[in-house]
Amino acid sequence: MILGITGGKGGTGKTVFAVNLAIAFARMGKKVAYLDCDADCPSAHIIAGTELRDREEVRSFLPHFIKEKCMKCGKCVSACEFNALYQLTGKLPELVDSLCSGCGACMIACPFGAIEESCKVIGWTYTAKKYGVEFFSGELKPSEPLSEKIVDAVKQRGLAKKHEIVIVDTAAGAHCPVVCALGGCDRALAITEPTFFGENDLKIISAVLEKLGIPYETVVNRSTISDRKIESVLEIPYDKTMVECYVDGIPIVEKYPEHQISKRILSFAKRLVE
Ligand code: SF4
Ligand code: SF4
Structure with a gap:
């Protein structure tokens, strides 16, 4: 149950x-x-009345931009529904880490393979017994x-x-x-x-x-x-x-x-x- x-x-x-x-x-x-x-x-x-133990990290996807491959087309920025990306004219996209949900849409949207997978720790899990x-x-x-x-x-x-x-x-x-x-x-x-x-x-x-x-x-x-x-x-x-x-x-x-x-x-x- x-x-x-x-x-x-x-x-x-x-x-x-x-x-x-x-x-x-x-x-x-x-x-x-x-x-x-x-x-x-x-x-x-x-x-x-117990203490948490056995801490394990919880990670989330974070995009990593490969400068050499990026054509600055802006498609990743348009694909991001969380407004975690912005781009100044003629520049590389910039990421606001704290807004990123880890959905991966930007990586899928990039036609030039200029985004690779990275990650960030967003929290932890624990266990306890009592x-x-x-x-x-x-x-x-x-x-x-x-x-x-x-x-x-x-x-x-x-x-x-x-x-x-x-x-x-x-x-x-x-x-x-x-x-x-x-x-x-x-x-x-x-x-x-x-x-x-x-x-x-x-x-x-x-x-x-x-x-x-x-x-x-x-x-x-x-x-x-x-x-x-x-x-x-x-x-x-x-x-x-x-x-x-x-x-x-x-x-x-x-x-x-x-x-x-x-x-x-x-x-x-x-x-x-x-
Ligand atoms: S992973 Fe999702 S939320 Fe994060 S930057 Fe890419 S599209 Fe935006
Ligand atoms: S979609 Fe890819 S090539 Fe276009 S701006 Fe984003 S990272 Fe660069």
Whole structure:
């Protein structure tokens, strides 16, 4: 099972819930991988109280211009949809590294073979292990624009090993890196909270999941902070113990397995694998 855990709105407690759910699966004897696909702000390892290791570089294509072959025709500049290339009259094309997506269109467009392949490091992937869960995480290098490539690399690294359950924890929102993370998921959980923004952003992520054809269910976190009712398969009440566990870096199902929230998460995990 590849289970996407997402939610249109940030700050709903999505990752805290996802980490606890992963540990609940591991407690059931399942081989669990946790793919932290929030490449701009990976935090699952912090919530699990572990450190990231085994750093691997993620590289992206970068064009290298061969001066002697370039006829200054400008076709590469026209082919670049990211405005990463510019050319002054009669001069060689110039590259703005930070805007380059690595799509390679310029190399294909060049009729004179004046562009060859080079690369740049755009981020890193890591692994970690705790509470029987294998974590895979990615981090985008500051100033690099494309989180999707890091998300892809995390998925590639995590899915290369065989696990019974793979949790794909997406970034907040409904933008490209979220869609990229959700690709290939068998099912998903949309985590929200009973607020105006929670409800509004749930509609957006629901539309994305429907468009992707991924069956999903809704989980309402901090369900007691308002009277607003959102249809869901699981409600987790607001409880300061969750905050305490977050601060301590010990997930609630580990620190207080008999707490009512832990019991809810554990029985929900059982229901998901039945
Ligand atoms: S690789 Fe793509 S984004 Fe980068 S310069 Fe070439 S066309 Fe532009
Ligand atoms: S398309 Fe090739 S030949 Fe034309 S300007 Fe670009 S690098 Fe030079």
